[in-house]
Amino acid sequence: MIPERIKEKFGFGVLLAATLVVVIPVLFIIWLIISKGWSALSWNFLFTMPREGMREGGIFPAIVGTLYLVFVSIAFALPIGVMAALYLNEYAKDNVLTRTINLAIVNLAGVSSVVFGLFGLSLFVVFLKFGVSIISGALTLGIMTLPVIITTTREALRAVPRSYREVSFSLGATRWQTIRHSVLPSAVPGILTGAILSVGRVAGETAPILFTVAAFYLPRLPHSPLDQAMALPYHLYIISTQIPNVPENYRYGTAFVLVGLVLVMNIAAVLLRAKFRRKK
């Protein structure tokens, strides 16, 4: 017989080990990109054009391209995703159509990102004639992230107590007034969580932008949303695999900037969310 106290300690140890398995890669990644990429960071690296076949100079156009893609795709996906979630949660009756839509959303979340890239190529680039452009890439990324936004928004709406809706209706408010004044204000922090998750994914994905927007080498800033653009993840892929003799700290420096950019945008969104929570 093993004493209960030993079993307890063993169980605790196993659970702690599992948690460490999760944390170690995160720490390792951070350590890796900081230790190998820190030396690349400089004003020149962040704010100048690449030179000498991207072996020298900076990554400015890739940073700008990624910022463009994040803002345009979130500006497209957030309102549509929130509106769809509002419809599904507040208006839709439980019928065949609703269940079909739910199934479609779950499936959309499961589609691999390279398939989204192909879809964006055929719909936006070719069929709608947007060409290889920021608008095509951002719309592709936006559609990819819609399921995340819809799902987190619905969770946020479900978490709003039913009583808020009842009280609002009992005071003579219409359904839209109830949503606008009683439901949405309480759901905003949860909706912003969805937006935060989406920013990270949109900034980091390579496959969906491969055929829709990403330029291999474009040592200038994009002129309009219909222009091509460089983007950080694709740039990282190129200098890591396609171009020989790129200094190591350039590669890790690019990764550092990508992770740092997402972090800064997330912190901004978290602060915004905290402001909404305080207002309650």
Add this chain to the structure above:
Amino acid sequence: MKVRFEVRDLAVAYGKVPGLKGLTLDIYENEILSIIGPSNSGKTSFLRTLNRMNDLEPQARTTGTVLLDGRDIFRDMNPEALRKRVGMIFALPLPLPLSVYDNVAYGPRMSGVRKKSELDRLVETGLRAAYLWDEVKDRLDCSGQKLSGGQQQRLCIARTLALQPDVILFDEPCSGLDPISTAKVEESMTELKKDHTIVLVTNNTKQAARVGTRTAFFLMGDMVEIGPTETIFTAPKNPRTEDYIVGRFG
């Protein structure tokens, strides 16, 4: 006495489960009609029909007619307009996550009142009528959810009064309150009777005896008996009413 609500053959069913099986009664102006009865007796179903809150239950099916001052509430009125005239106080105090002021101003704002002076007037009148003004007049910007339980329930009463309704439905309004807060709510009910019609659903038979002008006893979706409160509590016609009041079942 003028009739406010005329209820004729009202039946409500939730899917196949009957909630209310054919109810006919009148509710008069300036009275407190108390409705007592065990759970599943149809009291709350009846209350939620009078302001069409049952419309929100996808399962609910309602038949029969209800007239408010002669107008059919299902055919002649839209639910929003009806709910502005027939206010409701819920079992638990449910302030919205807004300031005291915004809670009370919610109803008038939803019906399109924009003018600050008019809103100020409605908020003050509502809070005064609910006996809350003196306690909160210096912290109208404070969150309504930070008030004590009894204050929250009076805030909910003020919020309903700001719509200047003709009828107020109370759905077990004191079930979560201590005796002192309960007394305050009952006091305001008695005061409100002067200008309003009140329908009170309560699990507390003593409360019905204290405040009710008339009392109705519901059981399993039927109204067993209705009459002046003294009669119901001293000489009920139906033995089941007496059994319930003295606590032999329910």
